[in-house]
Structures are given as structure tokens and as C-alpha cells.
Amino acid sequence: MAPPAKAVIGGQGAGRPSTARGRAAWPADRLGSLLAAVGFAAAVLLPFMIVKANRIASGQPHGLADSLSRAGAAELAALLAVVAGVAMLVRAPTVRLAAALAGLAGLAAAVSHAASRFTPPGDSFARVSPGAGAWLMTAVLALLATDALARLRLFPGARVAALALAIAACWLAFRFGLFDQLSVMREYANRADVFAREARWHLVLAGGSCAVAVLIGLPLGILCHRAPRLRAGTLQGLNIVQTIPSIALFGMLMVPLGLLARSFPVLSQFGVAGIGGAPAFVALVLYALLPVTANTVAGLAQAPAAAVDAARGMGMTDGQVLREVELPLAVPVILTGIRIVLVQNIGLATVAALIGGGGFGTFVFQGLGQTAIDLVLLGAAPTVALAFCASVLLDAAAEAFEGPGS
Amino acid sequence: MIRLEGVTRFYGERAVVDDVSLVVEKGEMAVVVGRSGSGKSTLLRMINRLVEPTSGLISIDGRDVSTVPAHVLRRGIGYVIQGHGLFPHRTVADNIATVPRLLGWPRDRIARRVSELLELLQLSPARFSGQYPHQLSGGEQQRVGVARALAAGPDIVLMDEPFGALDPIIRSKAQDDLKAIQARLGATIVLVTHDMDEAFRLGDRIAVMEAGRVLQYGTPRDMIARPADPRVAELTGSGEGALRLLALVRAGDAAEPFDASTPPPSHSVPAGASLREALASLLWTGEGELAVTGDDGRPVGRVTLASVLRHGRSP
Numbered sequence: 001m002a003p004p005a006k007a008v009i010g011g012q013g014a015g016r017p018s019t020a021r022g023r024a025a026w027p028a029d030r031l032g033s034l035l036a037a038v039g040f041a042a043a044v045l046l047p048f049m050i051v052k053a054n055r056i057a058s059g060q061p062h063g064l065a066d067s068l069s070r071a072g073a074a075e076l077a078a079l080l081a082v083v084a085g086v087a088m089l090v091r092a093p094t095v096r097l098a099a100a101l102a103g104l105a106g107l108a109a110a111v112s113h114a115a116s117r118f119t120p121p122g123d124s125f126a127r128v129s130p131g132a133g134a135w136l137m138t139a140v141l142a143l144l145a146t147d148a149l150a151r152l153r154l155f156p157g158a159r160v161a162a163l164a165l166a167i168a169a170c171w172l173a174f175r176f177g178l179f180d181q182l183s184v185m186r187e188y189a190n191r192a193d194v195f196a197r198e199a200r201w202h203l204v205l206a207g208g209s210c211a212v213a214v215l216i217g218l219p220l221g222i223l224c225h226r227a228p229r230l231r232a233g234t235l236q237g238l239n240i241v242q243t244i245p246s247i248a249l250f251g252m253l254m255v256p257l258g259l260l261a262r263s264f265p266v267l268s269q270f271g272v273a274g275i276g277g278a279p280a281f282v283a284l285v286l287y288a289l290l291p292v293t294a295n296t297v298a299g300l301a302q303a304p305a306a307a308v309d310a311a312r313g314m315g316m317t318d319g320q321v322l323r324e325v326e327l328p329l330a331v332p333v334i335l336t337g338i339r340i341v342l343v344q345n346i347g348l349a350t351v352a353a354l355i356g357g358g359g360f361g362t363f364v365f366q367g368l369g370q371t372a373i374d375l376v377l378l379g380a381a382p383t384v385a386l387a388f389c390a391s392v393l394l395d396a397a398a399e400a401f402e403g404p405g406s
Numbered sequence: 407m408i409r410l411e412g413v414t415r416f417y418g419e420r421a422v423v424d425d426v427s428l429v430v431e432k433g434e435m436a437v438v439v440g441r442s443g444s445g446k447s448t449l450l451r452m453i454n455r456l457v458e459p460t461s462g463l464i465s466i467d468g469r470d471v472s473t474v475p476a477h478v479l480r481r482g483i484g485y486v487i488q489g490h491g492l493f494p495h496r497t498v499a500d501n502i503a504t505v506p507r508l509l510g511w512p513r514d515r516i517a518r519r520v521s522e523l524l525e526l527l528q529l530s531p532a533r534f535s536g537q538y539p540h541q542l543s544g545g546e547q548q549r550v551g552v553a554r555a556l557a558a559g560p561d562i563v564l565m566d567e568p569f570g571a572l573d574p575i576i577r578s579k580a581q582d583d584l585k586a587i588q589a590r591l592g593a594t595i596v597l598v599t600h601d602m603d604e605a606f607r608l609g610d611r612i613a614v615m616e617a618g619r620v621l622q623y624g625t626p627r628d629m630i631a632r633p634a635d636p637r638v639a640e641l642t643g644s645g646e647g648a649l650r651l652l653a654l655v656r657a658g659d660a661a662e663p664f665d666a667s668t669p670p671p672s673h674s675v676p677a678g679a680s681l682r683e684a685l686a687s688l689l690w691t692g693e694g695e696l697a698v699t700g701d702d703g704r705p706v707g708r709v710t711l712a713s714v715l716r717h718g719r720s721p
């Protein structure tokens with residue numbers, strides 16, 4: 001079999017030319033084929049929707065065919081078949097991206113449609129949620145989309161714009177109640193005001209602790225850079241903090257902060273207490289210190305020795321060398337550190353709920369306590385989305401700063 | 407005038423620069439030459455206090471450098487670091503503008519100065535101003551490094567192997583340019599190299615270093631005529647002494663007036679060429695004499711094989 005025309009048919013993954021050494025090579029895109037196979041299996045073998053009589057009853061699985069009307073199922077199957085074909089055979093990243101997005105939109109519409117079909121009118125106890133099949137298909141399509149985006153090699157600004165578009169699309173879907181019949185949204189509807197409060201607090205907890213860590217870690221890193229004797233000790237100390245399990249650290253902070261609040265009652269007016277937000281915040285700052293400080297030190301150290309030497313030789317003071325040469329060259333590395341910290345703290349902040357620290361973790365732990373998986377999801381999904389957004393934004397920022405001189 | 411008196415620098419137990427005394431007169435170019443690791447860079451860096459001497463005294467125009475705040479001292483001394491040391495995150499123009507900006511020059515004066523320097527070093531401002539160092543060739547980077555050192559018009563310039571990355575032809579061109587620039591700016595220059603030819607070509611005085619000590623400090627002619635030490639003779643290349651001597655004499659200076667009785671020579675050399683080049687030309691053409699032509703191309707005199715040979719004889 002002759003190798004097919006390269007212009008249309010995918011090679012073996014991103015950008016690599018297809019090879020057909022004697023044996024006929026599999027002409028399709030490898031990742032695309034794998035995703036298509038997984039998606040197909042998910043659609044055929046796994047339940048598309050789960051219906052429960054009430055929020056803690058055990059669920060009744062429904063396949064794709066029972067979940068939708070005959071016409072609806074046929075339409076979705078046709079759409080997904082086209083997407084699978086594109087994933088396997090088309091190389092152009094824009095086409096792949098468009099197909100993945102179309103697939104996601106179709107899937108969302110189908111889930112929304114199925115949820116309305118399964119919800120008896122006037123029944124506020126029944127719970128309908130997407131089954132493993134729907135989730136897996138979503139994951140497969142999302143992977144296809146991110147792979148296509150990566151192949152597009154977008155500039156940092158374009159990546160941020162793409163993220164903004166994705167957020168806008170999700171916002172519209174929620175705004176127009178596309179998923180209102182789903183159990184997660186039912187849980188949300190019951191606690192919309194609490195959700196808004198915990199979301200805000202989660203942001204404050206993760207973002208604020210990160211900001212404080214930068215305010216402490218950046219000067220500390222600069223100091224360590226200047227005084228090598230300080231460096232080893234500081235970094236090792238922070239390293240040890242990093243290895244303490246989060247729950248243990250939260251627990252360890254409860255005692256001193258509780259004592260502090262009891263000895264100086266004034267402080268408790270500012271929220272200092274043994275349990276609640278204060279120890280959570282302090283613990284998150286402590287976790288964030290190592291990456292920020294270590295990356296600052298590493299970033300400053302990577303400024304070429306000759307450039308630093310030349311700067312001194314031309315009459316820059318220590319402060320000028322730092323501001324004009326070392327720091328600008330360190331910015332991408334420092335931003336990478338901040339990204340790690342922000343993503344890490346967005347995740348860790350969920351654990352804060354264990355000691356009454358609030359945030360999305362509140363729903364996760366309530367849900368675990370009540371064995372209400374939908375409630376767990378209400379806490380976990382926004383956490384993941386938030387971490388993803390933070391990662392994309394800071395990644396783009398770091399790359400934008402790397403731009404000119406490299 | 408730069409004066410070093412008994413300057414010594416230890417690293418650990420080892421004297422990397424050992425009891426060096428020398429004087430560089432105003433407007434002169436002193437070249438420090440020696441093998442790798444002989445302490446040339448360390449010596450140079452003590453003049454702008456990037457390295458502090460363990461003992462000894464360094465003064466500029468009679469003023470002890472250790473009494474001037476280091477950053478103030480350095481802003482008045484141009485410095486070309488070994489291996490260019492350009493700022494990777496700044497454009498060529500911004501790199502060159504470093505010291506003028508530190509001195510608080512107004513913006514338009516800096517811009518004018520930058521393009522002037524780029525032209526002086528034969529880097530087209532239109533093409534190079536906005537480029538980043540990593541976009542330049544090694545030779546272009548070094549020229550930007552030189553331009554950066556000259557930016558604020560310093561009276562003293564320290565240059566650490568400024569032409570190391572240039573190929574031989576561009577290198578000799580750059581050396582000529584540097585000579586011309588120095589003549590124009592009247593700067594005092596201390597230049598470090600490990601290339602003896604470069605030292606002879608550029609130096610008004612040469613300091614030969616070996617293991618931290620200056621074996622001899624004198625004019626190029628002295629080096630060849632009266633080597634203070636067998637090691638100096640070895641470094642300057644004893645077998646090439648005659649040719650080095652010839653390279654030091656300009657044909658215009660050695661020219662004799664025309665003798666009306668003999669026909670004018672059929673070949674010529676420019677007055678600015680060295681006798682070494684004149685000799686090469688005599689050998690190549692098989693003639694006994696050459697016309698020496700001035701800037702306008704008209705003959706001003708002649709050099710004969712006999713007079714060239716006389717100039718090359720051991721003094």
C-alpha cells in the first residue's frame with residue numbers, strides 16, 4: 001500500500017512525517033485514533049446518563065440510545081462519527097479544533113436534552129447526572145481540542161484570548177440554563193448564595209496567600225542570592241515545610257494561632273483563630289514560599305555572569321544591577337514559580353475546609369459526609385477550572401516576558 | 407595617566423598578580439600581553455576596582471582610585487569585558503546607551519550618540535539598533551561591546567580581548583579602526599590580548615606578563631632590541647624580530663627622495679603601509695625598489711631593498 005498524500009492524512013502525531021518503511025504504516029493520526037477508539041467505547045459500553053429517585057438513592061444507568069429521542073441519538077452519533085473521522089485522518093489543527101469544539105457543543109446539547117427528558121415535571125427530588133460515558137466523551141473531546149490548540153502554537157496573547165472565549169461560552173451555557181436539570185446544578189440552585197461566598201473566599205484564600213508568599217518570597221530570594229550563606233539554610237528550611245502533609249500543617253498551626261488569639265483577644269477581631277480561615281491562610285503561604293523563593297534564586301542566578309560583570313564594570317550600583325539586569329532576566333523563571341504556587345494553592349485551599357477554612361472544599365467535604373457525589377462535584381469542578389485558568393494565564397505571561405532577548 | 411605601584415593580588419595562597427608597577431601616559435595605548443592565566447584580566451580589573459588589590463597602589467591622574475566610590479569611578483572608565491557581556495534582554499541601542507543613561511544624559515543626546523557610535527564601528531544603525539545580542543554574529547557582538555565602552559566618551563578605556571572573536575581580516579581592520587578612534591578621541595587605552603601580533607600592531611607600550619609578573623614594560627622596539635628576559639624574547643618570537651621591526655616602520659617614514667638619474671620604479675606602496683608589506687612586495691615583484699605614494703596617489707619618494715634590509719637588521 002502506497003503512503004497516502006501527506007497534505008490530507010496525518011502522520012504519527014504532531015508534525016512528524018509519516019514513515020512507510022516497506023510495511024504499510026497506519027495512515028491515521030495516532031493520538032486521534034486512540035481518542036476515537038476510547039470515545040467509541042465510551043459511547044457504546046458506558047452509561048450516558050444516571051437517573052436517581054433522590055439525591056442519595058442509587059442510580060439507574062441509561063445508555064446513549066435510551067437517553068435521547070431516536071432522531072437526537074442519530075444526530076449525535078453522526079456528529080461524533082464525523083469528529084472521530086477528522087481526529088483520525090485530518091492533520092490541519094484548525095479543522096481538528098473546530099471538530100472537537102463542535103463535538104463538545106453537540107455533547108452538551110445532548111446531555112441537556114437528556115436531562116430534561118428524564119426529569120419528571122414537577123418532581124424536585126429526582127436527580128439526573130451525566131454517566132461515565134458522557135464524562136469520558138467530554139474528556140476525549142477536550143483532549144482533542146487541547147492537542148489541536150497545542151499544534152496551533154498560539155502566541156501568548158492568542159492563548160489568553162482562546163481561554164476568554166472558552167470562559168464566555170461556558171458562561172453563556174450556564175446563563176441560559178442549559179444544564180439546569182442536571183443534579184450538580186440542582187445542588188447549586190439550592191445553595192447559590194453560599195456558593196458565591198465560598199467561591200469568593202476560595203479566590204481570596206488561594207490568590208491572597210500566593211500574593212503574600214510573593215511579597216515575602218521575592219525579597220527573601222533576592223537576599224539569598226546576595227548572601228550565599230543564607231541560601232542553603234533558607235531553602236532547606238522551606239523544603240522541610242513543603243514535605244509536611246497539608247492536614248498535618250493545618251493542624252500544627254491551629255495550636256499556636258489559637259494561643260495567639262487567646263492571649264491577644266484584639267487579634268481575633270481580625271480573624272486570627274485556631275480554626276477557620278487564619279491557619280488555612282498561613283499554611284498556604286508557607287507552602288507557597290519554597291517555589292517562589294527557590295525560583296527567584298534560580299532566576300537571578302541564571303543571569304549570564306559576563307552581563308552582570310559588565311553591568312558592574314560600567315558603574316551600576318548593586319541595586320541597579322538587580323533592577324536592570326538580574327531581575328528582568330529572572331522574570332520568566334519567577335513567573336513560572338508563581339504559576340506553580342497559584343495552581344498548587346487553588347487545589348490545596350479545598351483542604352482548608354477541613355479546619356473550617358471555607359472555600360470550595362466546603363462542598364467537597366459536605367458531599368463526602370452525605371455521600372452526595374453531586375455536591376462533591378460542585379466543589380471539585382470549579383476548583384479544577386480555576387486552576388486550569390490560572391495555569392494558562394501565568395504560562396502565557398511567562399512566555400510573553402521570555403520573548404525579546406532569547 | 408594611570409599609575410600602578412607594587413600592585414599585588416592574591417587568590418588564596420597564590421599571587422595571581424605579583425608586584426606590578428607601570429605607568430600608562432595620557433593618550434597612550436598600553437597593551438598587556440601574556441599566556442592564558444598569566445593574570446592579565448585580573449590586572450585590568452583592578453584599575454576599575456572590579457578586583458581590589460591585596461596590596462599596592464593604583465592612581466589615575468594622581469588620584470588614588472580606592473578613594474573614589476567604585477560606581478562613580480567606573481562610570482568614567484570604559485570597559486570592554488572579555489566575551490562581550492552584552493545584556494541579552496536589551497537591544498543593541500539600549501546596550502550602548504547604558505552608561506549615558508546612568509549619567510542621566512537627555513534622551514535625544516543619547517540617541518544621537520548611539521547612532522554615531524554604531525557608524526564609527528561600521529554597524530549600520532538602521533539594521534542593528536533594534537536587534538537583540540543573540541541575533542548578532544560573535545564579531546558584531548564584540549563591536550557592540552566596544553561601542554558600549556566608548557559611549558560616554560571616557561578618558562580611559564579598558565579592553566579585555568576586544569577582538570578575540572574576529573576573523574584575521576576583520577580583526578586587522580578593527581585594529582586599524584581602534585587606532586584611528588583613539589587618535590580621534592585621545593583616550594588612554596589599556597588593552598589585554600594574548601596575540602603578540604596584535605600587541606605589536608596596537609601598543610605604544612607593551613607589558614609582557616608571565617605568571618602574575620610583568621617581565622618587561624616598554625615600547626615594541628625595546629622589546630625586540632633589548633628583551634629584558636629570555637622569556638620575553640621567546641614570547642615575542644626571536645626568529646621574527648626582524649619582520650616585527652619592519653612592521654613597526656611606515657614606508658612613508660623610510661622613503662628616500664627620488665634620484666633624478668634613474669628611471670622611476672614600476673611598482674609602488676602607499677606611504678601608510680609598513681616596511682614589512684614593502685618587503686613582501688619587493689620579493690613578489692622581484693624589483694629592487696618601490697615608489698612610495700602619498701594619499702593622493704602621487705609618488706613622494708622610494709624605498710630600496712637595501713634600505714629595507716637595513717631597517718630589519720638587529721639594532
Ligand SMILES: Nc1ncnc2c1ncn2[C@@H]1O[C@H](COP(=O)(O)OP(=O)(O)OP(=O)(O)O)[C@@H](O)[C@H]1O
Nearest residue numbers: 417422440441442443444445446447448449488600
Ligand atoms: N575570582 C577568582 N578566584 C580565584 N582564582 C581566580 C579568580 N580570578 C582569577 N583567578 C585565577 O587567576 C589566574 C589569572 O586569571 P586571569 O583571568 O587574570 O587570567 P588571564 O591572563 O586574563 O587569562 P585569559 O587569557 O585566559 O583570559 C588564573 O589562574 C585564575 O584561575
Ligand SMILES: [Mg+2]
Nearest residue numbers: 446447488566
Ligand atoms: Mg582574561
